[in-house]
Amino acid sequence: MRITTIGLDLAKNVLQLHGVNENGVAVLRKQLKRNQIAPFFARLEPCLIGIEACGGGALLGRQAHRAWTSREDDGAAVRQAVCQDQQE
Secondary structure, X not given: OOXXXXXXXXXXXXXXXXXXXXXXXXXXXXXXXXXXHHHHHHHOOOOEEEEOOOHHHHHHHHHHHHHHHOOOOOHHHHHHHHHHHHHO
């Protein structure tokens, strides 16, 4: 089960995640509190994430990016994986 795209619906305390695989089949439906977001994305393989266009979305996007680049992968590997997903 490889998640290729995640949609993230923001709220004040609880956020809703919806993830699909390469075939567009829903493989993830999850509610997380804000303090659970960074650990969740740290364990997840890099994928395309759609977030609402708001101040909270920018903050969570930066947290997800830091979680992925803090792993053994370098930033170039993460960018390459994201670009490949976007081209497909």
